[in-house]
Amino acid sequence: MARAGNARRKNDDEIPLAMRISPRIRAQSRFFIFILVLIIFLVSISFVFFLGAPFWDSKLDISGKGGGLSSGTGQLLGHLSYSEAAEADLVTVYPGLRVHRDTSSALSLMSSAALRDGVDLVLLSGFRSIALQKEIFYENKSIRNQIAIERARVSAPPGYSEHSTGYAIDLGDANRRDTDFEVSFETTKAFRWLQKNAAKYHFVLSFPKGNFQKVSYEPWHWRFEGTVDALRKFEVANERRRVKENSN
Numbered sequence: 001m002a003r004a005g006n007a008r009r010k011n012d013d014e015i016p017l018a019m020r021i022s023p024r025i026r027a028q029s030r031f032f033i034f035i036l037v038l039i040i041f042l043v044s045i046s047f048v049f050f051l052g053a054p055f056w057d058s059k060l061d062i063s064g065k066g067g068g069l070s071s072g073t074g075q076l077l078g079h080l081s082y083s084e085a086a087e088a089d090l091v092t093v094y095p096g097l098r099v100h101r102d103t104s105s106a107l108s109l110m111s112s113a114a115l116r117d118g119v120d121l122v123l124l125s126g127f128r129s130i131a132l133q134k135e136i137f138y139e140n141k142s143i144r145n146q147i148a149i150e151r152a153r154v155s156a157p158p159g160y161s162e163h164s165t166g167y168a169i170d171l172g173d174a175n176r177r178d179t180d181f182e183v184s185f186e187t188t189k190a191f192r193w194l195q196k197n198a199a200k201y202h203f204v205l206s207f208p209k210g211n212f213q214k215v216s217y218e219p220w221h222w223r224f225e226g227t228v229d230a231l232r233k234f235e236v237a238n239e240r241r242r243v244k245e246n247s248n
Contacts, residue, residue, distance in 0.1 A: 079156040079213065080237055084130050085166035099126035100166030103224040107169065110201035119193045120174035124181065124220065127166040134158035156215075162206055167230050168223045169203075186219040194222070202226030206237075212244040213237075 074081035090098045099107065103126070111121045128136070137158055162168035172180045173190035185191050198204070202225050207218040225231050231238075 079160035081160050082162060082164050084164045085127060090127055090166055093123055097126050102227050103167050106201045106224055106226050114193055119190050121190055122172040122174045123169060124172045125170035128163040130158045130164050133161045162223050165233050170220045181220060183217060191219050212240050
């Protein structure tokens with residue numbers, strides 16, 4: 001009887017001890033597992049954001065607000081991002097065609113000079129809103145059964161067109177309207193005059209042959225860089241052009 005009583009007392013002593021120890025061990029295990037999972041989660045999030053940074057910078061935005069990117073900072077299909085010109089900065093050249101007021105003043109001087117030399121410049125296109133650029137890129141171009149990469153060679157995605165700044169213009173020769181928006185414009189008297197004189201009025205050919213953006217050659221597409229604000233818009237484009245020229 002004494003032996004059985006001793007056994008019962010021994011078991012009675014061990015059971016409370018097991019009950020005290022086991023929950024503590026389980027709680028500590030759960031705590032360490034929680035901490036380990038939390039660390040893995042935080043490291044994974046940091047890794048995703050680090051690798052995804054280039055994607056966020058160049059993310060296509062078709063909201064009409066230029067993607068919130070500063071002009072020229074992002075790039076998509078070879079085109080740099082540009083914010084849309086403020087309505088207050090735009091002036092009407094003729095119904096349906098507007099440009100930045102600074103572009104208008106310089107263009108007027110350049111056109112008058114060209115006319116004195118027997119060249120009649122025609123303004124084909126100026127400011128285009130991001131909404132209109134969206135229509136051109138996605139709707140009109142799709143008629144040609146072109147994928148985005150093919151479209152981008154001749155037309156910028158919305159939010160990535162120089163025309164949205166109001167500083168870019170497309171020019172033609174009044175005596176050679178068959179060359180409007182065609183590479184053959186380079187054969188006109190108007191283009192030869194622009195090559196010799198456009199820089200005097202702070203106009204630059206945006207997409208020359210072999211341009212760093214690998215956009216199709218557009219002899220008709222010129223941009224105005226005659227103010228500090230205009231230069232800021234195209235600072236990235238000009239810097240990358242210099243890098244390419246220096247590397248050749």
